[in-house]
Amino acid sequence: MVEMEKQVLTPVNENKPQRATNFKWRNIFRGDNRALWTILALIIILLVDRMVSPTFFTVRMVNGRLTGSLINTLDGAAPIMLLSIGMTLVIATKGVDLSVGAVMAICAAVSAVLINRHEAGSDNILYYPGFVIAIAILVGALCGLWNGILVALFDIQPIIATLILMVAGRGIAQMITDGQSPTYTDETLAYMGQGTIFGMPFPVYVAAIALVVVYLLVRRTALGLLIESVGINAKASHYTGVNATVIKLFVYIISGICAAIAGLIVAGENTYADPHTAGLWSELDAIVAVVIGGTLLSGGRFSLVLSALGALIIQSLRIGLYISDLHPNANLVVKAIVILLVLLLQSKEFKQAVGRLFKPVLKLRAVFK
Amino acid sequence: MSTNEQPALLEVRGLTKTFTATPALSEVDFTLYPGEVHAVLGENGAGKSTLIKVITGVYKRDAGTIRLNGKLIEPRSPGHAQELGISAVYQEINLIPTLSVAENLYVGRQPRFLGMVSMQLMNKKARKLLKTFNIDIDVTRDLSSYSIAIQQIVAIVRGVDLSAKILILDEPTSSLDRHEVETLFSVIRSLEEHGIGILLITHFLDQVYEISDRITVLRNGRKVGEHLTKELPRAKLISEMLGREFTETLGKRSNQITNGDSKHDTFLDIKGFAKRGMIEPFDLEIKKGEIVGLAGLLGSGRTEMGHLVFGINRSEKGEAFVESKKVKISSPRKAIRYGFGLCPEDRKVEGLxxxxxxxxxxxxxxxxxxxxxxxxxxxxxxxxxxxxxxxxxxxxxxxxxxxxxxxxxxxxxxxxxxxxxxxPELLILDEPTRGIDVGAHAEIINIIKRLAKEGKALMVISSELAEVVDYSDRVVVLRDRKKLTELTGDEISEDAIMQAIAEK
Incomplete structure (x- = not known):
């Protein structure tokens, strides 16, 4: 297990390569090993899932499509993962984007309404599937721009600024669909949610590609550094000439684009857009994924890869609860408790307290040696 | 008005308070008589705020005694201190801006009539209370609709009405204009007549001489002197605050780069920059390879001058020229584009x-x-x-x-x-050597001198006079948010700077 963790750790800790090489078991209760604890939490939850359902890790090929709980987990995690990518950048600037769920609904609605016109026989090139997808993503970017303008230019607190769109967004989506939940049959759009490549669901590729693209975008340019700098100390960054306005606009736009793609996936899965339920509460899943991934809500240092793992943790937990015999009413409570445990595992203070509890045991062991 | 025959209202003896090894206050004595304004003066880190925090029970003292009217007291918290009769009014007003003036005065103790809170009665009492201080305002209006000065006065009146014997005023005038200061001072004078003892902390020396009866000077946590205001010349006060004596030998300049002559090109030329409440209009010229020192007491406008030049605060008037080209310095980003850099005063908050x-x-x-x-x-x-x-x-x-x-x-x-x-072409350094150890101190001064030799323009803000004298080619002296004068070349000495600050 140690070997495996080391391998996973290396790409994760992009800024501190020395951590992976200096890894020591006895340091587990000390210091800041967020990456390790996040991975450990994921492994434990997957193992528990395996205990609940013996076939959890079984993957079979059915009709050219990989099936099994593990694949379902990855597939289902894709939208949360997409949201958490954007959310990570937003949170790193000391912000938060509550509107992503509503933006998903808006973009799903836009795609369904436009493609319906295509299906109704319109020749307008804008209603072709490729353009519909592009337009939906553009709408997501505009939603992000709106949030960004409120936060960066008008200096409204992010939680309030994005709450506006969170509340209004579902209303906007309903206006777009005229209060309906339009269904469609277009294969290209359905492919967004249902397609497979080499048996693997398409959304998994989308999430993975988004992760790589955004990772390269922030780490191969100076964006990542500037985002962290603004999140850690906005005043000092301002005095150093960092253009916080542009940085903030950027992160909210990325978050909007991620939400748009997540919306397209969710709509594609069902081939309809429900303005009421599409992406409902998923902003909270995304925030929790980011926090589990070790990015502090107070901004600063962030890791996209760990946030993605956080999304996986949430989804494997959800699937586990789904396949377990637990009464559905208990699901939310169990979910909350597990998330609390994961966060406690990451808390330095909690680990120190646990470490103190075990001190007498360690002393005894020393005596017997 | 205050004589030593009167029994003291507040007697602090041997007060000591230590934070993590460094004493913030050591063996400080302080005596306040009824009906006097006693100013406590000192530079940053002198221990003024620690002193009032110990007296008001925010901090627990390590040693020493506090007597109120001859009786030993142990203030445990600001609330407890208030019960004992010690009220403090801080720069940031601790009142509720959306309540009316009367409500603010009586919040938590609204006058009742037949068991019900009576607005009428409250407003009447509030008006009467304010009248005793010659303040005639509409007490039913929201507090926030009044100027900072009135808000401050309301805070003071509330403090006094809560049976305060001692009133602590921490920088009460720092955001007031001249007229508002007058209003506040008239209230303070009437408090004196009521026999209340007032401990005043301020950076404005003119105001100290205008209102205070007695001055205690603190430096590095120690009391360095207590004087009747009318017996203390300004120059002596300043030398006590800064810890320097007026002597001929001190303040020799080691810096002989002296590029202050005209053959060097001007890098930055500022004409008439100003911002209300921050700094009065000033001109400033900095040549390439020149070190311009900014000297003045804390709150004299040194930092504000730096902030205006670097675009952190936008100047309301005046113009700036970089290498004879007119520029608009509207933000740090702009300033950086013109080749400026700024090492801020507060490293942790503004720098790192x-x-x-x-x-x-x-x-x-x-x-x-x-x-x-x-x-x-x-x-x-x-x-x-x-x-x-x-x-x-x-x-x-x-x-x-x-x-x-x-x-x-x-x-x-x-x-x-x-x-x-x-x-950068111009580097603004705000207190570059504060709070650092001796070795690093010398190194940083050497870096400053080296940069000037390389042809950079430097603007250095420092409260270390010896340091300023040492490296500056020119010294700009400020007081009370106003540029007073400039000293060049051989004129520069610690004495000259202190005299410039002290001059009326």
Whole structure:
């Protein structure tokens, strides 16, 4: 297990390569090993899932499509993962984007309404599937721009600024669909949610590609550094000439684009857009994924890869609860408790307290040696 | 009005308070008589705010006694101190802006009529109470609709009405204009007549001489003197605050670069920059290769001048020329584009990005200047960091340490390094040597001199007079947010600076 963790750790800790090489078991209760604890939490939850359902890790090929709980987990995690990518950048600037769920609904609605016109026989090139997808993503970017303008230019607190769109967004989506939940049959759009490549669901590729693209975008340019700098100390960054306005606009736009793609996936899965339920509460899943991934809500240092793992943790937990015999009413409570445990595992203070509890045991062991 | 025959209202003896090894107050005595205004003066870190926090029970003292009317007291909290009769009014007003003036005066103790809160009765009492201080305002209006001065007066009146015997005023006039100060002072004078003892903390020397009866000077946590205001010449007060004697031998200049002559080109020329409430209009010219020192007491407008030049605060009037070209300095980003850099006074809050590594902190200004898409290659970043660590003798194991783990002096060097890497033409240094150890202190001064030799323009703000005299080619003297004068070449000495500050 140690070997495996080391391998996973290396790409994760992009800024501190020395951590992976200096890894020591006895340091587990000390210091800041967020990456390790996040991975450990994921492994434990997957193992528990395996205990609940013996076939959890079984993957079979059915009709050219990989099936099994593990694949379902990855597939289902894709939208949360997409949201958490954007959310990570937003949170790193000391912000938060509550509107992503509503933006998903808006973009799903836009795609369904436009493609319906295509299906109704319109020749307008804008209603072709490729353009519909592009337009939906553009709408997501505009939603992000709106949030960004409120936060960066008008200096409204992010939680309030994005709450506006969170509340209004579902209303906007309903206006777009005229209060309906339009269904469609277009294969290209359905492919967004249902397609497979080499048996693997398409959304998994989308999430993975988004992760790589955004990772390269922030780490191969100076964006990542500037985002962290603004999140850690906005005043000092301002005095150093960092253009916080542009940085903030950027992160909210990325978050909007991620939400748009997540919306397209969710709509594609069902081939309809429900303005009421599409992406409902998923902003909270995304925030929790980011926090589990070790990015502090107070901004600063962030890791996209760990946030993605956080999304996986949430989804494997959800699937586990789904396949377990637990009464559905208990699901939310169990979910909350597990998330609390994961966060406690990451808390330095909690680990120190646990470490103190075990001190007498360690002393005894020393005596017997 | 205050005589020593009267029994003291407040007697503080041998007060000592230590935070993590360094004493903030050691064996401080302080005596306040009824009906007097007693000013406590001192520079940053002198212990003024610690003193009032101990008296009002915010901090627990380590040693010493506090007597109120001859009786030993043990204030446990600001609330407890208030019960005992000690009220404090701070710069930030602790009232509720959306309540009316009357409600603010009586919140928590509204007058009742037949068991019900009576607005009428409350408003009547409030009007009467304010009348005793010659303040006639509509007490039913929201507090926030009044000026800061009135809000402050309401806070004071509330404090006094809560049976205060002692009133502590911490920088009450710092955001008031001249007229408002007058109003406030008239209230303070009427409080004196009521026999209330007032402890005043302020940076405005003119106001100290206008209103106070007695002055206690603190420096580095010790009491250095207690005087009747009318018997203390300004020059003596300033030398006590700064800890320097007027002597001929002190203040010899070692800096002989003296580029202050006309053959050097002007880098920055500022005409009539000003901002209301911050600094009065000033002209400032800085040549390439010249070190301009800004001297003045705390709150004299030194930092504000730096902020205006760097665009942190926008000047309301005047114009600026960089190398004879007119420029608009509307933000730090703009200033940086014109080739400015600023090492701020408060390193932790305004300078460091604490969680970033030394390397990242060092390249940040350059990277911000280049923009996000022109990423400095990692190898080049390492080079910059290593070069700077070596050149400035930054003590660290490697460049990948979070900068917050460094000592104060090394942190200061990292901020200096950040600007050196971005190669500015003008560097503004605000208190570059404060709170750092002796070794780093000397090194930073050497760096300042070296930069000037390389042809950079430097503007250095410092409360260390000896230091300013040592490296400056020209010294700008400020007092009460106003540029008083400039000293050039041989005119520069500690005495001359202190005299300039003291002059009426």
């Amino acid at each position: 990005i604490a969680d970033l590594t030394i390397r990242e902190n060092i390249i940040l200004a350059l990277q911000a200047k280049l923009g996000w898409y022109r990423h400095i290659p990692y190898k080049r970043q390492e080079q910059y960091a290593d070069e700077m660590i070596e050149a400035l003798h930054i003590v660290t194991t490697d460049a990948e340490k979070p900068v917050r783990e460094l000592s104060g002096g090394n942190q200061q060097k990292v901020i200096l390094a950040r600007w050196l890497v971005s190669n």
